[in-house]
Amino acid sequence: MPGLEDLYREIILDHYRSPRNRGELESPPAVRVEGFNPLCGDEIVVTLDVVDGVVADIKIAGTGCSISQSSASLMSAAVKGKSVEEARALIATFKGMMSIHEATLPSGAGTGDGAASEAPEPQAIDIDALGELAALQGVVKFPVRIKCATLSWNTLAQCLDESAAV
Amino acid sequence: MAELNTPAAGVPVLDAATLAKDFPLLSREIHGRPITYLDSAASSQRPTAVLDAMREYDETTHANVHRGVYTIAEEATRRFEAARTSVGRFIGAPDPGREVVFTKNATEALNLVAHTWGRTHLGQGDVVVLTEMEHHANIVPWHMLAAEVGIVLRWIPIDDTGRLVLDDLDGILDGAKLLGLTCMSNVLGTLNPVADLAEAAHRAGAVVLADACQSVPHLPTDVTELGVDFLAFSAHKMLGPTGIGVLWGREELLAEMPPFLGGGEMILDVRKDGFTPNDIPWRFEAGTPPITEAIGLGAAVDYLEAVGMDAVRAHEIALTAYALEALDARFGDGIRIFGPAEPEARGGVLSFALGDVHPHDISQILDEYGVCVRAGHHCAKPLMRRLGVNATARASFALYNDEHDVDTLVVALDAARKFFA
Incomplete structure (x- = not known):
């Protein structure tokens, strides 16, 4: 049985208590997207400045639980200064970690054989590439909280889409 | 606080601990502790009958x-x-x-x-x-x-x-x-x-x-x-x-x-x-x-x-009064309980904010203690906006809950407060 220490790692609590890149960038020029978790009413605001294909600045606002807030804080620190491609790759890796069983199944599987109900070891995901973000790995053991952890990442993905469309 | 359990003259009483034995689920353990089910406002448990x-x-x-x-x-x-x-x-x-x-x-x-x-x-x-x-x-x-x-x-x-x-x-x-x-x-x-x-x-x-x-x-x-x-x-x-x-x-x-x-x-x-x-x-x-x-x-x-609905009501007033006092005694200004302060003016539903601790996190820590409470907007978002919150934690009582359940809630909430301090 997963324990609370799997969920509330020290890095997570640190980012929850002292969130990085807190606030909002002036928009425009920054792209601004609001994300909602209809299950719990949490909301997050991501503002993003992309300059020459690089995430020049990012700020996080909104309210939420320790998992959604720390995930957003860790995310902001991880993507700041990265290229848009690197940021997108990180989103894919992180979301892969949050839905391990889907990522490791061959495409087209997912019906019937029962493999999807077990969470195998994360072979397909390069956890090392995630650095501090790997601290959020334990969230997978608490399925109700996965949406908390992915809220900011989905919102960031939307930001990148919108900045690409500008 | 024992005097709160003294029923008014003529009001029938019920023994919650005895009634709880009629509910098979309530004998379950969660994480090695007896379950403390405080989410009957969402769905109650069913007796063997x-x-x-x-x-x-x-x-x-x-x-x-x-x-x-x-x-x-x-x-x-x-x-x-x-x-x-x-x-x-x-x-x-x-x-x-x-x-x-x-x-x-x-x-x-x-x-x-x-x-x-x-x-x-x-x-x-x-x-x-x-x-x-x-x-x-x-x-x-x-x-x-x-x-x-x-x-x-x-x-x-x-x-x-x-x-x-x-x-x-x-x-x-x-x-x-x-x-x-x-x-x-x-x-x-x-x-x-x-x-x-x-x-x-x-x-x-x-x-x-x-x-x-x-x-x-x-x-x-x-x-x-x-x-x-x-x-x-x-x-x-x-x-x-x-x-x-x-x-x-x-x-x-x-x-x-x-x-x-x-x-x-x-x-x-x-x-x-x-x-x-x-x-x-x-x-x-x-x-x-x-x-x-x-x-x-x-x-x-x-x-x-x-059981008798008069007895159920009298029991839940007494239990709500006990809970309001116990929460106030332990947390004082550290807890904000929404709704009327008088037990007679309300049912056994206690929504609260515990300092800055998010209701999801409260509920997660409480689960470790076997305590089941609801965290969220309770399908009442216009009310949440009026209260100025995104979500609340909510403990709710039924005829099978007693003072011991409230005591367990208080202990678990104290742990949640310390964890996120």
Whole structure:
């Protein structure tokens, strides 16, 4: 049985208590997207400045639980200064970690054989590439909280889409 | 705090710890600790009497109702209709056999009124009055009708203690066609003065639809005393099964309402050129109804009647008083409890904010202690906005909870506070 220490790692609590890149960038020029978790009413605001294909600045606002807030804080620190491609790759890796069983199944599987109900070891995901973000790995053991952890990442993905469309 | 358990003279008492033994789930352990179930406002647990009644019916009597002439079909029909009568009697329905409609849940009961009564009586510009503390189930059907036929919504506000502000009640009700209100808030616990509001609404010419999901399981209910026209509630919050809810309606209103869903059971005759709807209440029960669930609901009513609703109410007032004192003693200003401060003015539903700790995190830590509370917006987002929060944590009581459950809650909350300090 997963324990609370799997969920509330020290890095997570640190980012929850002292969130990085807190606030909002002036928009425009920054792209601004609001994300909602209809299950719990949490909301997050991501503002993003992309300059020459690089995430020049990012700020996080909104309210939420320790998992959604720390995930957003860790995310902001991880993507700041990265290229848009690197940021997108990180989103894919992180979301892969949050839905391990889907990522490791061959495409087209997912019906019937029962493999999807077990969470195998994360072979397909390069956890090392995630650095501090790997601290959020334990969230997978608490399925109700996965949406908390992915809220900011989905919102960031939307930001990148919108900045690409500008 | 022991004196809080001393019942007033003449009020029957119940022994929660003994009753809890009737509920198999309550003997479960969570993470190696005895379960402390404090989420009965979302769904209550079921006593063996209910589970046995459903099983016994399935094993001995099941057949479709209102169909066959063979023995078990007739028995099934008789038991199904007996459950209807028993539910009607439980809420003081003048004509239980005709006025009690079985639905899927309370949400469907409220939608039924909006769909059938609403569509025949409401049009462009007609006013429906709701309160700021309604559950989404008594808001969204009216929003949908507004989009469809152009009704206008007005709202009775609440004050900072979680009570309805009734200073301008006659003004708000002026010209209204319907008042929809909850008997007891599922977030604040506030018990609303339903009878007074119904009287004012009737003076204004409005019909009154009451959401009684939180009140029917916890205090004596008499639709005649309440003076409402429709009353909706759910079986699974009153020790019964999921899958069945109840709409009670005044006979003369139900009798002139068109059907809800179309299909079998709700017709007297079907021709190529049309159909003739059945009599009430079956007119509103298209298709095979939840028969086993109705038997379970009937057994839940029997259980509650045997305990006595006066005893349930007295127990929950005492327990709520104990909880309010215990939480205040431990956390003082560190906890904000929403809703009226007086136990008599509320039901056993305590929504709270514990410092800055997010309700999700509270609930997660409490789970480690085997304590089940709800965290979220409780399907009452307009109320959340009024309270200025995104979500709350909520502990709610039923007849099987006692002071020990409250003590465990306080210990677990203290751990949550320290964890996130």
